[in-house]
Amino acid sequence: MxxxxxxxxxxxxxxxxxxxxxxxxxxxxxxxxxxxxxxxxxxxxxxxxxxxxxxxxxxxxxxxxxxxxxxxxxxxxxxxxxxxxxxxxxxxxxxxxxxxxxxxxxxxxxxxxxxxxLSDEAMQQGAPQRQQGSVAKIPGISRILVVASAKGGVGKSTVSVNLAAALAKTGMKVGLLDADIYGPSIPTMLGTQGAEPKGSANKKLVPVEAHGMKTLSIGYLSDPDAPMIWRGPIVMSAITQMLNDAEWGTPEDPLDVLVIDTPPGTGDAQLTIAQKVPVTAALIVTTPQEVALADVRRGAAMFTKTAVPVIGLVETMSYFQDPAGNKHYLMGHGGGKRMADALGLPLLAEVPMLQAIREGGDTGVPAAIGDEETAKAFHELARKVAIGLDTLETKAPPEIVFED
Ligand SMILES: Nc1ncnc2c1ncn2[C@@H]1O[C@H](COP(=O)(O)OP(=O)(O)OP(=O)(O)O)[C@@H](O)[C@H]1O
The missing domain is CATH 3.30.70.1350 (Cation efflux protein, cytoplasmic domain)
Known part of the structure; x- marks a missing residue:
């Protein structure tokens, strides 16, 4: 037949x-x-x-x-x-x-x-959905990975920082852009609070160097004591400036990957980033609780809709291991795996809840560059992310066009 x-x-x-x-x-x-x-x-x-x-x-x-x-x-x-x-x-x-x-x-x-x-947000913006490849690449940046989460406080920034640090440790040229408008925590996690990116001779922002990475944060550009209400256009112009008007790399010597820590949720800011930034792929961070499934599904759907491939899910704060080596699943067990299966995505890592990870965030020295045992989860994640990004480059992106 x-x-x-x-x-x-x-x-x-x-x-x-x-x-x-x-x-x-x-x-x-x-x-x-x-x-x-x-x-x-x-x-x-x-x-x-x-x-x-x-x-x-x-x-x-x-x-x-x-x-x-x-x-x-x-x-x-x-x-x-x-x-x-x-x-x-x-x-x-x-x-x-x-x-x-x-x-x-x-x-x-x-x-x-x-x-x-289309979604309400897309209708409001009145803009056609992005087609992969339709947003011009940024000279000086080979690939852009956005790290997203459906909810706040799930450990997204911690994953972004440690993943970026682990990628940098492998010898890759890595940038980290903190686009979390609601709580730019990356300067604290890198120990770069108060840093002010300088301007270069050709009037570009010079990213702040930390732990072998180039970093820029909305936190470097705004006064932390004077919180401002960021609206779509302002967010986008700040992000656009940090992306396009910064010395991340040169066309001859580009960054291998720029990791963007995005604000939590699936609102305007996230949609705008997915549509207007030449994103190579997205990574979704979640905790093990079942309740988050619907939110994560919405997040994954947003990326599908904007033709951004999602390379996988990361479950964090998965378990606590006591000194005797027993694992305690304080937030439930297997939620990330079930969610990944339900979404048809790979679960790339289950990051344990570790004091060293929290302390690393608080003291500005990411756990991924610390002792072997603590760093292990992030190194494994970095390896899978690097493979995922390479695989994408050899696979044609999904084709999406909307009819009027
Ligand atoms: N695996 C972990 N083990 C221990 N503590 C963790 C872990 N992951 C995150 N934390 C802690 O949980 C808190 C929230 O983490 P983080 O700021 O990364 O979350 P987030 O999702 O980026 O939050 P926001 O929505 O504010 O951006 C921080 O104090 C961080 O140190």
Whole structure:
């Protein structure tokens, strides 16, 4: 029935169905020879928000199946009673002429049927969603990794600082940009409070050097005793300045990676960064509690929507190990793994709750450059992140285009 290529495509389609958990709303999956998957999702046209959420989630998961290069979705009205159940195919099913036409008419990117819509934030901004590669790269920066979390206080800045320090320790040229407008904590974590980035001869900001990294923080640019209300445009101009008008590297000698610590949540600031900054990939930080799942899902969906690949999840404060070596799962056990599985993302690290990590943050010497045992989790994470970023460079990004 199928040739060997056809069999591969069928396997990929089956893998997508499996990755999505064979849901009843998935009418069909097809994969063509270029690695483009088309998902046909049945949704209630009256509930566009649900349809949109299903689509984003499904596309994110499908995009992670090996061999899949782009994912497009066709949203259809709900199946009438007695219609065929969900199945996979490499060709439009015989006898479903309307659907065949629909699939054949969509060599291009994702089509959103009338009724489906973008998020409220995107609508408010009135801007088309970003397509990967559409934001110009910054000369002097090879890759940008954003570290995000759905909620505040989960240990995102701690992961950002230690990951950046661990990457720098491997010999990579690393930058760390603190874009956390609500609580720029990176100067404290690096022991650079009060630093004032100087201007260079060619009127660029010179990043502050700390622990083998180049760093800039919104905290260096604002008075910590005079908290200001940061609004979208101001945030973006500060971040844009720190990104584009700073001496991170040169086109001949660029940074290998710039880690950006973003503000927690999925509001305007995060969406703007994902859309306007040439982000290579995102990393999501969470704690083990189950309650955060919906928030994390929303965060992952935001990146999917803006065509930013998420390379994985990091669970932090996973457990406390007593002096006898017993592990105590104070915040629950396995939440990060379950969440990663539910989102179809790899869990890249489970960082323990350690006094040395907290103290490292408070004293300005990241634990990742400290003693071997404490630093281990971050070094392992850095290794996986470096591999993840390299892998992305050889894989075509998902293709996303919205219809008017
Ligand atoms: N693995 C860990 N072990 C011990 N303490 C930790 C760990 N991770 C984070 N902490 C501590 O928890 C507190 C919050 O961490 P952090 O500031 O990194 O969170 P955040 O998510 O960046 O917060 P915010 O939302 O304010 O940006 C800090 O005091 C930090 O030292």
């Amino acid at each position: 199928f040739g060997s290529k056809g069999k591969t495509r069928q396997k990929q389609a089956d893998a997508i169905v499996k990755a999505l958990g064979s849901p009843p709303w998935l009418e069909s999956v097809s994969v063509d020879e270029t690695g483009r998957a088309v998902l046909v999702i049945e949704a209630d046209p009256a509930d566009t928000a649900v349809a949109e959420a299903l689509r984003m989630d499904a596309e994110g998961k499908a995009g992670l199946v090996p061999g899949i290069k782009t994912v497009s979705t066709v949203l259809t009205a709900e199946r009438k009673q007695g219609a065929a159940p969900a199945h996979t195919h490499n060709h439009a099913p015989a006898g479903s002429k309307g659907r065949t036409e629909l699939l054949n008419l969509t060599p291009s990117p994702r089509r959103v049927q009338k009724g489906a819509r």
